[in-house]
Amino acid sequence: xxxxxxxxxxxxxxxxxxxxxxxxxxxxxxxxxxxxxxxxxxxxxxxxxxxxxxxxxxxxxxxxxxxxxxxxxxxxxxxxxxxxxxxxxxxxxxxxxxxxxxxxxxxxxxxxxxxxxxxxxxxxxxxxxxxxxxxxxxxxxxxxxxxxxxxxxxxxxxxxxxxxxxxxxxxxxxxxxxxxxxxxxxxxxxxxxxxxxxxxxxxxxxxxxxxxxxxxxxxxxxxxxxxxxxxxxxxxxxxxxxxxxxxxxxxxxxxxxxxxxx
Amino acid sequence: xxxxxxxxxxxxxxxxxxxxxxxxxxxxxxxxxxxxxxxxxxxxxxxxxxxxxxxxxxxxxxxxxxxxxxxxxxxxxxxxxxxxxxxxxxxxxxxxxxxxxxxxxxxxxxxxxxxxxxxxxxxxxxxxxxxxxxxxxxxxxxxxxxxxxxxxxxxxxxxxxxxxxxxxxxxxxxxxxxxxxxxxxxxxxxxxxxxxxxxxxxxxxxxxxxxxxxxxxxxxxxxxxxxxxxxxxxxxxxxxxxxxxxxxxxxxxxxxxxxxxxxx
Numbered sequence: 178x179x180x181x182x183x184x185x186x187x188x189x190x191x192x193x194x195x196x197x198x199x200x201x202x203x204x205x206x207x208x209x210x211x212x213x214x215x216x217x218x219x220x221x222x223x224x225x226x227x228x229x230x231x232x233x234x235x236x237x238x239x240x241x242x243x244x245x246x247x248x249x250x251x252x253x254x255x256x257x258x259x260x261x262x263x264x265x266x267x268x269x270x271x272x273x274x275x276x277x278x279x280x281x282x283x284x285x286x287x288x289x290x291x292x293x294x295x296x297x298x299x300x301x302x303x304x305x306x307x308x309x310x311x312x313x314x315x316x317x318x319x320x321x322x323x324x325x326x327x328x329x330x331x332x333x334x335x336x337x338x339x340x341x342x343x344x345x346x347x348x349x350x351x352x353x354x355x356x357x358x359x360x361x362x363x364x365x366x367x368x369x370x371x372x373x374x375x376x377x378x379x380x381x382x383x384x385x386x387x388x389x390x391x392x393x394x395x396x397x398x399x400x401x402x403x404x405x406x407x408x409x410x411x412x413x414x415x416x417x418x419x420x421x422x423x424x425x426x427x428x429x430x431x432x433x434x435x436x437x438x439x
Numbered sequence: 440x441x442x443x444x445x446x447x448x449x450x451x452x453x454x455x456x457x458x459x460x461x462x463x464x465x466x467x468x469x470x471x472x473x474x475x476x477x478x479x480x481x482x483x484x485x486x487x488x489x490x491x492x493x494x495x496x497x498x499x500x501x502x503x504x505x506x507x508x509x510x511x512x513x514x515x516x517x518x519x520x521x522x523x524x525x526x527x528x529x530x531x532x533x534x535x536x537x538x539x540x541x542x543x544x545x546x547x548x549x550x551x552x553x554x555x556x557x558x559x560x561x562x563x564x565x566x567x568x569x570x571x572x573x574x575x576x577x578x579x580x581x582x583x584x585x586x587x588x589x590x591x592x593x594x595x596x597x598x599x600x601x602x603x604x605x606x607x608x609x610x611x612x613x614x615x616x617x618x619x620x621x622x623x624x625x626x627x628x629x630x631x632x633x634x635x636x637x638x639x640x641x642x643x644x645x646x647x648x649x650x651x652x653x654x655x656x657x658x659x660x661x662x663x664x665x666x667x668x669x670x671x672x673x674x675x676x677x678x679x680x681x682x683x684x685x686x687x688x689x690x691x692x693x694x695x696x697x698x699x700x701x702x703x
Contacts, residue, residue, distance in 0.1 A: 203612035210615020217622030221631045228636060229488055232481075295614070351466040359473045370480040 185281060186289055190257060193292035204294055211298025212305075219244055219306070233369035238310055240367065242393040245306035246321070247364050250329035250388065252299025259291035261333050262357060264340035269348040274431050284337070284422050317396055323407075324392030330411040331387050334418035335360060341418065344425025356383070364389030384410055445540060446548040453552035468560040471510055475568045478506045495635035500573035501662045502633070507565040508658040509630045512589065513621075515558035517550035517597045523604025524613045527694075536695065543601065543691055550597055558589070581664020588657035588669065591676035595653040598683035605687070608694035629655030649679040 198204050219240075226237040254261065267273055267287060276283045276290075307321065339356040343349040363385030371379060371386075379386045387410040395403035457464065486492075486499045497505065523546065526532040535542060566576060603616045610616075625631045627641075628650035634642050645651055656672040 202610060206610060206612050206615045210618055214618035214622050217619065217626055220626050224632055224636055227638065228494070229485055232484055232488065351463060355469055358470045362473055362477050366477055366481060370484045375480065
């Protein structure tokens with residue numbers, strides 16, 4: 178059963194990649210453009226830290242790890258499950274009919290049926306940022322991979338959860354935009370600038386700290402607290418998003434929009 | 440006068456279209472709250488660590504008001520590049536070209552209507568957030584000067600975004616240019632950090648580029664208004680508008696010819 182679904186997923190990803198590579202110039206422009214974009218965005222931190230040695234213990238090096246994790250996880254998710262930011266649009270336009278009419282898990286198929294090539298640029302930048310951070314001990318690399326998986330899972334299912342509200346509130350595209358803005362913005366700043374109330378909010382309600390700062394701290398030094406926070410956050414959010422999407426699906430009314438997707 | 444009336448009418452119609460969905464527009468403006476909260480947390484911490492009231496001649500409230508105006512400019516920038524590139528890529532341009540209006544002037548009118556309400560709501564919501572956290576805004580007599588500079592900044596942004604959109608004549612895919620342009624505004628335009636914080640050589644370069652006139656200039660004028668600063672900013676904006684406007688007209692004429700060669 179699992180093997181069959183994985184074969185299907187790999188077939189989807191292969192088709193997405195082949196489709197994107199058809200237009201070579203556009204393909205390369207998007208990848209290199211995203212690397213340049215991230216590089217320019219990160220330029221803020223060297224400028225900032227040229228005026229301050231550290232922000233309550235956080236240095237430029239820590240920001241490199243944060244940037245590596247967020248770029249890496251965002252890149253993987255937008256490349257493999259690029260529809261996560263368009264779920265509201267699909268539901269509101271009645272295009273779920275297409276996914277419902279096929280004998281495949283609806284959510285998995287929906288998420289994986291779009292791929293953003295620019296995600297490859299994010300992945301490349303993530304690798305460069307990590308190499309610059311100098312945290313190369315084997316256990317740190319393992320913790321980085323774990324952190325990226327958790328960060329990506331939280332990103333994917335937080336957005337799935339927010340967009341799934343479309344089943345109840347109508348088109349939640351704007352809410353999705355707000356959600357992704359909040360998640361990315363708060364995740365790319367050091368945890369030490371937030372007070373305890375803000376930290377609580379940014380772990381429980383908009384889990385941005387679980388996407389950036391907490392995995393970065395975990396890469397630097399192992400802690401049971403970090404491991405539990407990250408694992409629990411990813412598990413709870415995954416379960417919640419799948420439950421809400423599945424329940425919402427029962428409320429979905431067909432838009433009579435069965436069509437061939439090319 | 441007649442051509443002006445035509446584009447004025449286009450502007451008014453688009454403005455009515457935009458205002459037909461006020462809740463959607465207001466919803467979009469909530470993003471500024473997120474950005475201001477992050478900036479407030481970061482700079483409050485930074486000023487606390489430095490143990491000083493001013494950094495590079497800017498107070499903490501001044502910094503937040505600066506960032507509020509910069510963020511308003513960023514969130515209200517015309518998204519004309521996406522529209523133009525779509526028209527080029529889908530061939531919609533062939534139908535637009537034979538309409539009795541100038542293609543660029545038409546986009547200028549509709550984009551300005553799109554941005555105007557967004558600019559007002561972003562400034563209002565952002566202003567409320569900063570007021571609640573850091574007290575009253577800079578002296579009111581500088582607001583009209585900043586408002587004029589904001590219009591100049593918008594026009595500069597329009598020229599640069601339209602140039603990016605026209606790149607679709609050559610590359611079709613323009614999103615990477617949009618990303619890089621946006622990040623250039625973030626750093627060289629002073630959106631994320633005032634230019635005073637850049638290293639000396641970079642600051643010298645950045646102050647002469649159009650990004651600074653499209654972002655840093657108006658925001659700095661808002662927190663530190665002076666007639667001298669206003670005139671100098673306006674002069675710089677006009678020079679860059681002439682340069683970029685000329686480049687835009689040239690790029691459009693060449694692009695339209697290129698499109699005709701390929702049969703539209």
